[in-house]
Amino acid sequence: MRQSTLFGSTLRDVPAEAEAASHRLLLRGGYIRQLAAGVYSYLPLGWRVLRRIERIVREELDRAGAQELLMPALQPAELWRQSGRYEAYGPELVRLRDRHDREFALGPTHEEVITSLVASEIGSYRKLPVTLYQIQTKFRDERRPRFGLLRGREFLMKDAYSFDLSEEGLERSYEAMRQAYNRILSRCGLAFKLVEADGGTIGDAGGTHEFIALASIGEDTVVSCESCDYAANLEQAQARDFPLAQTENFGTVADNDACPRCAEGKLRLTRGIEVGHVFRLGTKYSEALQARATDSSGEERTLLMGCYGIGLSRLLAAIAEQRHDERGLVWPQSLAPYHAHIIPVSAKNEVQRHIAEQLYDRLTDFGFEALLDDREERAGVKFNDSDLLGIPVRLVVGKEAEQGKVELVFRDGRGGGVYSTEEAVNRLQDYYGEGTEA
Amino acid sequence: MRQSTLFGSTLRDVPAEAEAASHRLLLRGGYIRQLAAGVYSYLPLGWRVLRRIERIVREELDRAGAQELLMPALQPAELWRQSGRYEAYGPELVRLRDRHDREFALGPTHEEVITSLVASEIGSYRKLPVTLYQIQTKFRDERRPRFGLLRGREFLMKDAYSFDLSEEGLERSYEAMRQAYNRILSRCGLAFKLVEADGGTIGDAGGTHEFIALASIGEDTVVSCESCDYAANLEQAQARDFPLAQTENFGTVADNDACPRCAEGKLRLTRGIEVGHVFRLGTKYSEALQARATDSSGEERTLLMGCYGIGLSRLLAAIAEQRHDERGLVWPQSLAPYHAHIIPVSAKNEVQRHIAEQLYDRLTDFGFEALLDDREERAGVKFNDSDLLGIPVRLVVGKEAEQGKVELVFRDGRGGGVYSTEEAVNRLQDYYGEGTEA
Numbered sequence: 001m002r003q004s005t006l007f008g009s010t011l012r013d014v015p016a017e018a019e020a021a022s023h024r025l026l027l028r029g030g031y032i033r034q035l036a037a038g039v040y041s042y043l044p045l046g047w048r049v050l051r052r053i054e055r056i057v058r059e060e061l062d063r064a065g066a067q068e069l070l071m072p073a074l075q076p077a078e079l080w081r082q083s084g085r086y087e088a089y090g091p092e093l094v095r096l097r098d099r100h101d102r103e104f105a106l107g108p109t110h111e112e113v114i115t116s117l118v119a120s121e122i123g124s125y126r127k128l129p130v131t132l133y134q135i136q137t138k139f140r141d142e143r144r145p146r147f148g149l150l151r152g153r154e155f156l157m158k159d160a161y162s163f164d165l166s167e168e169g170l171e172r173s174y175e176a177m178r179q180a181y182n183r184i185l186s187r188c189g190l191a192f193k194l195v196e197a198d199g200g201t202i203g204d205a206g207g208t209h210e211f212i213a214l215a216s217i218g219e220d221t222v223v224s225c226e227s228c229d230y231a232a233n234l235e236q237a238q239a240r241d242f243p244l245a246q247t248e249n250f251g252t253v254a255d256n257d258a259c260p261r262c263a264e265g266k267l268r269l270t271r272g273i274e275v276g277h278v279f280r281l282g283t284k285y286s287e288a289l290q291a292r293a294t295d296s297s298g299e300e301r302t303l304l305m306g307c308y309g310i311g312l313s314r315l316l317a318a319i320a321e322q323r324h325d326e327r328g329l330v331w332p333q334s335l336a337p338y339h340a341h342i343i344p345v346s347a348k349n350e351v352q353r354h355i356a357e358q359l360y361d362r363l364t365d366f367g368f369e370a371l372l373d374d375r376e377e378r379a380g381v382k383f384n385d386s387d388l389l390g391i392p393v394r395l396v397v398g399k400e401a402e403q404g405k406v407e408l409v410f411r412d413g414r415g416g417g418v419y420s421t422e423e424a425v426n427r428l429q430d431y432y433g434e435g436t437e438a
Numbered sequence: 439m440r441q442s443t444l445f446g447s448t449l450r451d452v453p454a455e456a457e458a459a460s461h462r463l464l465l466r467g468g469y470i471r472q473l474a475a476g477v478y479s480y481l482p483l484g485w486r487v488l489r490r491i492e493r494i495v496r497e498e499l500d501r502a503g504a505q506e507l508l509m510p511a512l513q514p515a516e517l518w519r520q521s522g523r524y525e526a527y528g529p530e531l532v533r534l535r536d537r538h539d540r541e542f543a544l545g546p547t548h549e550e551v552i553t554s555l556v557a558s559e560i561g562s563y564r565k566l567p568v569t570l571y572q573i574q575t576k577f578r579d580e581r582r583p584r585f586g587l588l589r590g591r592e593f594l595m596k597d598a599y600s601f602d603l604s605e606e607g608l609e610r611s612y613e614a615m616r617q618a619y620n621r622i623l624s625r626c627g628l629a630f631k632l633v634e635a636d637g638g639t640i641g642d643a644g645g646t647h648e649f650i651a652l653a654s655i656g657e658d659t660v661v662s663c664e665s666c667d668y669a670a671n672l673e674q675a676q677a678r679d680f681p682l683a684q685t686e687n688f689g690t691v692a693d694n695d696a697c698p699r700c701a702e703g704k705l706r707l708t709r710g711i712e713v714g715h716v717f718r719l720g721t722k723y724s725e726a727l728q729a730r731a732t733d734s735s736g737e738e739r740t741l742l743m744g745c746y747g748i749g750l751s752r753l754l755a756a757i758a759e760q761r762h763d764e765r766g767l768v769w770p771q772s773l774a775p776y777h778a779h780i781i782p783v784s785a786k787n788e789v790q791r792h793i794a795e796q797l798y799d800r801l802t803d804f805g806f807e808a809l810l811d812d813r814e815e816r817a818g819v820k821f822n823d824s825d826l827l828g829i830p831v832r833l834v835v836g837k838e839a840e841q842g843k844v845e846l847v848f849r850d851g852r853g854g855g856v857y858s859t860e861e862a863v864n865r866l867q868d869y870y871g872e873g874t875e876a
Contacts, residue, residue: 007505007568009559033555035510036542041555042508044570050508067445070480070488072473073511073575074592096534096544098591099579104474106534106544117471117479121447126813130445132482137511137575141537153536154512375564 001338003373006030008043010385020217022320023148025329029388038145038153045389046316048337050156053312054135056187056334057158064180066131066160071113073137077103079112083288094139106139111285111307114161118303119291122163128293128303129169131177133160135312147217149317150273160308163286165295170304174280177308181211181276184310189332190319193272195222196232198239211276211310213318218272223253227265234269273318274311281305329390330411333432338371339363340428341391343383345398347376355401359421366425368432387411393431395424439776441811444468446481448823458655460758461586463767467826476583476591483827484754486775488594491750492573494625494772495596502618504569504598509551511575515541517550521726532577544577549723549745552599556741557729560601566731566741567607569615571598573750585655587755588711594751600744601724603733608742612718615746619649619714622748627770628757631710633660633669636677649714649748651756656710661691665703672707711756719743767828768849771870776809777801778866779829781821783836785814793839797859804863806870825849831869833862 008030018024026032031046042050058068077095080086086093086105094106107113114132122128138157145153162173178194185192190213197210210233212222221234232241234253241260242253259265286292286303294300316335323330331337342359344352356372363370371391373382386394396407400418408416408424410431419427446468456462464470469484480488496506515533518524524531524543532544545551552570560566576595583591600611616632623630628651635648648671650660662669670679672691679698680691697703724730724741732738754773761768769775780797782790794810801808809829811820824832834845838856846854846862848869857865 004564005568007507007559007565007570030559033558035551036512036514036540039510039512041510041551043559044505044507047507067482069445069482069485072477072479072592074474074477074577076474091537094534094536096532098532099529099581102474113473113479120471121445121468121481126442127445130443132445139512143537154510 001369001371003371004375006044006371008033008045010388018148020147020150020317020321021324022150022217022317025324025388025390026148026317026320029329029390032149034148036153038142038151040149040152040154040313042313045337049316049331049335050312052335052337053188053315057135057184057310057312060180060184060187061131061133061158061160064131064176066133066177066180068134069132070134070136071107071110071117073107073139075105075107075110075113077105079116079289080105083112083115083285085112092140092142094141107136108138108140109307109309110134110136110159111161111281111305112289115285115289115291115305118161118163119286119289122291122293122303124293125165125295129162129164129173131160131162131173133158133308147317149313150217150321151219152313155314156312158310158312162306162308163291163303164305165293165301165303167304170280170306174278174306177306178209178278181278181308181310185211185213185276185315187334188315188319189323189334190275190315191322192275193222193224193231193270195224196236197277198233198236207280209278210274211278212272213275213315213322214270214272215318215321216271217321218274220272220274222270222272224268224270225259225262225265226268228259228262230259230261230265230267273314273321275315275318276308276310278308279306281307324390327384328388331390331392333392336392337389338391339368339432340370340393340395341386341389342370342372342395343379343386343397344373344401345379345382345396347374349401352397352401355404355406355421356397359395359397359406359424362421362425363428366429368428393428439807439809441809442813444482444809446471446483448826456586458585458588458755458759459762460588460655460755463762463826463828464586464755464758467767467828470587472586474591476580476589478587478590478592478751480751483775487754487769487773488750490773490775491626491753495573495622495748495750498618498622498625499571499596499598502569502614504571504615504618506571506573508572508574509545509548509555511545511577513543513545513548513551515543517554517727518543521550521553521723523550530578530580532579545574546576546578547745547747548572548574548597549599549719549743550727553723553727553729553743556599556601557724557727560729560731560741562731563603563733567600567602567611569598569600569611571596571746585755587751588655588759589657590751593749596748596750598746600746601729601741602743603731603739603741605742608718608744612716612744615744616647616716619716619746619748623649623651623714623753625772626753626757627761627772628713628753629760630713631660631662631669631708633662633671634674635671635715636674645718647716648712649716650710651713651753651760652708652710653756653759654709655759656712658710658712660708660710661705662708663697663700663703663705666697666700668697668699668703668705711752711759713753713756714746714748716746717744719745762828765822766826769828769830771830774830775827776829777806777870778808778831778833779824779827780808780810780833781817781824781835782811782839783817783820783834785812787839790835790839793842793844793859794835797833797835797844797862800859800863801866804867806866831866 223237224231344356394409659672661675782794
């Protein structure tokens with residue numbers, strides 16, 4: 001891609017209300033643009049990163065044996081009444097009426113739809129267990145949309161639902177998703193904690209887990225032990241492990257308190273962003289919507305469900321929140337919008353332009369996607385923009401171009417160097433490896 | 439994929455209101471399910487076909503130099519008021535209010551959003567021309583949703599928008615999209631006609647084209663000449679070429695009338711489904727939303743726009759409408775949900791089961807996606823289901839399995855035969871070719 005024609009500009013200034021670093025940098029880099037409070041467009045750069053996340057999510061869910069489908073955003077209110085959530089969900093549920101005055105909700109989640117679908121498709125143990133997922137746009141009318149993609153009103157989510165005949169089956173399905181989530185977030189280069197969480201109103205207490213991206217801007221608090229594997233969100237820690245705290249005063253769990261599990265380690269309170277959630281739902285929805293199947297002995301049973309969500313757009317922002325410095329974004333190689341950023345230092349230098357074009361063609365031949373800064377801008381502007389965009393590898397075509405050499409610079413600071421164009425391509429191949437997400 | 443665990447059942451009966459063959463077969467084959475009038479879920483098989491269409495669309499638009507992004511479904515009513523369409527669009531526009539009582543529309547199309555985005559991102563000729571596209575869910579509250587995916591209220595669409603400084607530029611952008619559409623529809627195996635169409639209220643009369651899939655169930659009528667390349671939709675033909683007809687009585691253009699272009703050929707009236715539309719928009723939206731840029735001489739100009747849509751879910755149904763027989767669907771190789779359908783005739787025969795499994799593994803190793811019918815069903819049931827699903831190649835593992843042989847059957851009736859498993863794999867490779875969509 002030639003940068004001169006790339007849609008989306010870098011910005012110097014962003015609105016003062018953009019408090020989160022990810023929000024500021026994604027706006028400044030031309031990754032996203034706000035259309036309304038909590039409603040964003042993904043410009044080509046942002047969309048490319050999102051597509052890489054999507055691909056990792058698909059690969060890992062397919063590997064775990066889940067099947068992809070796509071359900072509608074428009075959901076009849078009647079279905080939501082059957083589960084009892086039409087009223088219970090409150091003002092976060094976006095409601096509308098069609099031209100015949102029939103009521104609909106815009107799906108913030110799909111338990112009702114998937115359960116009624118499974119109820120009509122599956123009648124026997126032979127078709128079970130099954131885990132179904134979709135990558136789909138969700139709507140939630142947040143009271144206070146904020147932090148850009150971190151708390152939006154329209155967002156991209158991967159939601160999955162498992163259906164089993166037995167508790168043991170549900171355990172296996174749940175565990176498979178938990179592992180898939182670990183792999184997904186690791187491949188996305190995220191630093192995260194798996195914490196025990198209360199299921200709130202829809203899961204079995206103690207039986208759900210949250211995947212929390214560590215970030216100071218996060219709205220969740222994780223209580224974890226320095227010595228053992230104890231990790232819970234603050235609500236769960238207080239409700240289950242510090243019951244006294246609950247009756248007295250919230251916030252009494254503090255740094256350096258003794259771990260309630262191993263009693264030896266000290267607790268640490270850290271802030272984070274919930275990027276994924278795995279729930280044991282049990283029979284809440286399958287009872288309401290009559291999703292049953294006969295087991296191998298011919299007896300009819302109500303299906304046991306699990307539900308599993310990852311906010312894809314939120315994940316993108318959480319990664320940006322973790323991977324940036326004062327100059328801009330620093331994408332992990334698995335999510336880079338482009339593999340390499342080629343920058344001829346002087347736009348007017350014929351040799352540099354020629355070498356840059358040659359390099360661009362060669363990288364394309366090798367299956368890499370490169371961004372070529374062919375703009376007539378000063379070197380300083382180009383380097384600043386490159387830092388801001390955060391593509392992992394930069395190939396600078398400067399004075400050494402006369403000797404057919406270019407400088408390879410890694411955005412994350414690891415050692416680069418000056419190489420012949422051929423060597424530079426080899427280095428790039430080494431960096432992205434055979435198993436690149438390219 | 440093992441068919442025993444594939445989500446979605448084949449059905450014998452479908453609702454009587456399913457008039458269109460595509461609607462009936464997609465329901466019967468377990469490709470789609472209705473959630474509400476004009477609102478459908480795509481089960482795994484249907485979603486796989488849709489993803490193949492998506493991929494072809496992306497490849498051809500990227501090849502044409504268009505850039506992909508993603509815009510929101512939730513659009514502030516204010517934007518639609520600026521273009522004058524908030525009232526003009528009528529009851530087809532889905533409207534809602536958020537918790538703060540602000541008005542929104544659910545996008546049936548994105549001219550307003552893309553134009554305001556371009557207005558803020560592009561100020562100079564240096565960034566032009568640009569063509570932007572998205573693959574996104576649209577909402578249109580049809581008065582009479584019908585024919586399954588052919589006329590839905592929530593549907594998947596690829597919409598593209600071009601921005602140019604000059605008429606010549608718009609011509610080039612328009613032509614590039616027209617060619618991309620030709621390639622997309624050809625690769626999807628569709629029989630279609632490119633017809634001249636009136637732009638209705640948003641384009642320049644005579645300057646827009648529709649891509650019409652030939653199908654008797656279609657709601658559009660195409661008037662085309664047997665001798666020359668004259669082809670127009672009925673409205674355009676009547677309005678422009680048969681002005682008398684318009685003042686007298688609609689429908690007076692008939693089969694065998696003389697062609698208004700070459701005067702020699704006879705006209706034919708055929709029914710069809712509009713699957714794509716390319717429009718010259720001119721400055722309608724760029725004026726209303728102030729999308730301007732300076733040209734190379736420093737003069738400010740209002741941008742010239744084109745817009746280009748393909749209904750992906752409608753295209754899927756149109757292909758099913760064209761490619762079926764009395765037994766079921768007959769997918770073109772480019773869109774097959776699976777490349778091969780492996781059917782052991784007798785589920786209880788150990789040799790057959792073993793050969794079927796071996797074949798399944800081998801195909802997987804070669805990068806093919808196969809569906810293995812491992813269900814304990816009678817051969818007749820399996821063959822009927824296979825006909826219904828319409829996977830292009832069937833590999834029947836029957837009596838010849840004792841000699842390590844399988845029968846290869848093409849769903850579209852072309853010659854198959856009995857081959858060793860190795861030869862069968864070779865035949866499959868020949869059939870899908872190097873340039874397979876696999």
